[in-house]
Amino acid sequence: MPRGRPAKPKLAIAVPAIDPDRRDRLRLALLDWYDRHRRVLPWRAEPGRPADPYAVWLSEIMLQQTTVAAAGPYFRAFLDLWPRVTDLAAARREAVLARWAGLGYYARARNLHACAEVVADRHGGRFPDTEAGLLDLPGIGAYTAAAVASIAFDRPTVPVDGNVERVCARLFAIATPLPDAKPELRARAAQFAHDHRPGDFAQAMMDLGATLCTPRRPACHRCPWSGDCAAEAAGIADTLPARLPKGDRPVRHAVAFITLRAADGAMRIRTRPDAGLLGGMTEVPGTPWEEGAPWDQAAALAHAPLSPQGWRLLPGVVVHVFTHFRLEARVMLRHLDRAEAAALDAAEAGETGDPRWCPPQDLGRAGLPSVMAKLVEHARIGTGQPGLPL
DNA sequence: GAATCGTGGGA
DNA sequence: TTCCCAAGATT
Numbered sequence A: 001m002p003r004g005r006p007a008k009p010k011l012a013i014a015v016p017a018i019d020p021d022r023r024d025r026l027r028l029a030l031l032d033w034y035d036r037h038r039r040v041l042p043w044r045a046e047p048g049r050p051a052d053p054y055a056v057w058l059s060e061i062m063l064q065q066t067t068v069a070a071a072g073p074y075f076r077a078f079l080d081l082w083p084r085v086t087d088l089a090a091a092r093r094e095a096v097l098a099r100w101a102g103l104g105y106y107a108r109a110r111n112l113h114a115c116a117e118v119v120a121d122r123h124g125g126r127f128p129d130t131e132a133g134l135l136d137l138p139g140i141g142a143y144t145a146a147a148v149a150s151i152a153f154d155r156p157t158v159p160v161d162g163n164v165e166r167v168c169a170r171l172f173a174i175a176t177p178l179p180d181a182k183p184e185l186r187a188r189a190a191q192f193a194h195d196h197r198p199g200d201f202a203q204a205m206m207d208l209g210a211t212l213c214t215p216r217r218p219a220c221h222r223c224p225w226s227g228d229c230a231a232e233a234a235g236i237a238d239t240l241p242a243r244l245p246k247g248d249r250p251v252r253h254a255v256a257f258i259t260l261r262a263a264d265g266a267m268r269i270r271t272r273p274d275a276g277l278l279g280g281m282t283e284v285p286g287t288p289w290e291e292g293a294p295w296d297q298a299a300a301l302a303h304a305p306l307s308p309q310g311w312r313l314l315p316g317v318v319v320h321v322f323t324h325f326r327l328e329a330r331v332m333l334r335h336l337d338r339a340e341a342a343a344l345d346a347a348e349a350g351e352t353g354d355p356r357w358c359p360p361q362d363l364g365r366a367g368l369p370s371v372m373a374k375l376v377e378h379a380r381i382g383t384g385q386p387g388l389p390l
Numbered sequence B: 001g002a003a004t005c006g007t008g009g010g011a
Numbered sequence C: 001t002t003c004c005c006a007a008g009a010t011t
Helices: A020-037 A053-062 A068-081 A085-090 A093-100 A107-122 A131-135 A142-153 A162-171 A182-190 A198-211 A230-234 A297-301 A338-348 A360-366 A370-382
Strands: A251-261 A267-271 A318-321 A326-336 A356-358
Touching: A020 A198, A053 A068, A053 A107, A053 A142, A068 A093, A085 A107, A093 A107, A131 A142, A142 A198, A162 A182, A162 A198, A162 A230, A251 A370, A267 A360, A297 A326, A318 A370, A326 A338, A326 A370, A356 A360
Parallel strands: A251 A326
Antiparallel strands: A251 A267, A267 A356, A318 A326
């Protein structure tokens, strides 16, 4: 037993118990609204049909911090390529990462594959059907465990995402700003847990937040809870939930080196380390990304592949915004003849990241994250050949 | 527990 | 242009 300070019991925040009659009234009103306005989404089973746990899980991972519009095409492509979790588990990890390219938050893709392997190898290809069992899997946190448990397995639990936080903040007029309000909002939402249609209720809460109880200009007059919402009554729905002000985004500077083999137009690429930003994804070589001033050209060229000579600085700056910083990158371009390309191969033989040549027609399959695709496209414009296969 | 981790679309 | 934000998880 660990000594010292006893483990802090993670007690749920105490909130006033909701009146059971009001809870049931709200639940039924929302479910009725859901039955009439239910959205058709690629991962959603027909009404009355059982949900496929694999499809539910796949969609929930893709939808983390991601819009429905962005996730849709990826969901269809994944389900088409890998119809069952065992198919995904058997796929090569690089293939999964390449197919995820462009969707962002690449740890999701690494965990997606790891999770599929666990389900295939240790759970006989079936997802655990309890919230606790799901929570043990890689990439599944509190929200996703509750979402899959309720939607796929009819467990009486309420997943709390950004939509549900907003809906509850308004319904109960909770003025505490996010993220401080999260424990209270979770406790409020949990009081809606019920055996009756838990999966539909979960999706109804999220649909409500996505279509009526929106961040700006909520459509309270069309809300199934109109007349029963504290924020609406107080006329403050559009001000909730409050948020703590965010810090400003620093700027990082970089120089990317696009190396083309003159003979066939192949581009030099490599794989980033598994940990950290864009982990495991394909990149073009470049300087470190550093805050402060833009790179001095000579200093940047010290990081150039092969040698500092022969590079051409392309006009313009590529700007890409990440969650916690903004990248401003210049692009340098160089064509290598046969001898130089061979010298580069020799110089980089055995380096980590498997530096390699990628023929232009294979660039699409390489799975470049968006920032890398932007850099490559910038080089194409620089070479006067924009819009070639990517 | 704060920091990290992408991207694209809309106001 | 800039800001916000979207079905969060991990360390």
